[in-house]
Amino acid sequence: MGYGAAMASGAQETAESFVRVAISRGDMPPGYRLVEADLVARTGVSRGAVRLAIDALIAEGLVERIPNRGARVRVVSTDEAVAITEVRLPLEALLARKAAERITDAEIDGLRAHLETMTAAVDSGDVRTYSELIQQLYGLVGEAARHPIAADLVGRLQAQLVRHQFRLSLRPGRPRVSLAGLTELVDAVTARDPARAEAAASTHLRGVIAALSEPIPDPGGPA
């Protein structure tokens, strides 16, 4: 819950986060049609609140309107994904620094355990799970940072990147590289070393930007 919570009604917030979570899980892929009646049924909030939620998601760039046909989940191009990651980079670095300053002992245990789960996923080649675990890792770091404003901004950017992150993790060798970068991030945060944590987050996301910018050898046929 960020300060943003005060700005929208609870019902609108419910519908908004329902869609955001569904997009970030890949349950609503790009092009997915958002049907108001369907969202009303699935979230239990009023049609008016669903409409406001869709408007907010459009303003955020996550959803787009189709003339006379409602709204759908927007396709985020590679160039856009790079631009979004550029913005995420200094914000995640800020969160990493704050997390290193503010993390509790219990959160350190949680972060280490999470890293073990991530390592196991990479070892077993479970790319989809690994992709989801990455997002959860940023979530844990964000919580430890106790910086709702930066976490709120990053949260809004994150959902738009999910698909690109997943595709990135399909590239041969990429999960190992990613895991090494994120291991350094966890080590730095749990060592309570703010400067090192900030540098680790920056370095990792610079690697993501570089990888996103490379021409894509698409292994999975049409995306």
Added chain:
Amino acid sequence: MSGEGTRLLTGVRARRIAEQRLREEITRGAVVPGQRLVEPELGERYGVTRNSARLALDALIAEGLVERIPHRGARVRVVSGSEVVAILECRQVLDGLLARKAAQNATDEQVDRLLANLGRLQRAVAEREPLECWELVQEHHRLVAEAAHQPLASSLVERLQGRIARHRFQLLLRPGRSQQALAELTEVVHAVAGRRADAAEQAARTHLQGGIDELLLQPAGA
């Protein structure tokens, strides 16, 4: 105030006028945190319809500048010191990114405009014109954002700006602060003009750090 026969403005333009005037009044402290905002009064003050005043309030509520109190209308939101610091910390890293991108992407014309604006700021500081200094500092940020070609970062900065504008304005009025800001922004502009991305990012961050330090040392009064 307004006599009979005064035509009240309506529509999108009226809403924008009301929004802009109210934002300015909040920034400059003419209306203070906690103060009640009554739609008919605002309408009269800005010469717009009551409905336009309400739509302006909605826009400022979405920005976190105003809040609605159930059954009692709206008031200027109280933004706590720690919230301001948190927003400044985000601004700091986003401004750093914008300055970096500006150093990489600015056209020669955009660099010239930044330099010209800096010249005007020097004069305004020398002549002790606080309102003009404020406008020119805002213009500096607009020009950097434009030169950066990073619309997403610019829109996030804009969204954060409203809630801290009042504090930024007050800070600039403190003794010595406008000279300090001028020195910091000079660094930014010279780094952008010299296409030094790292230095530009660092200088932009330093500029915001000054504000964070002062707030932590000496919290802003009402």
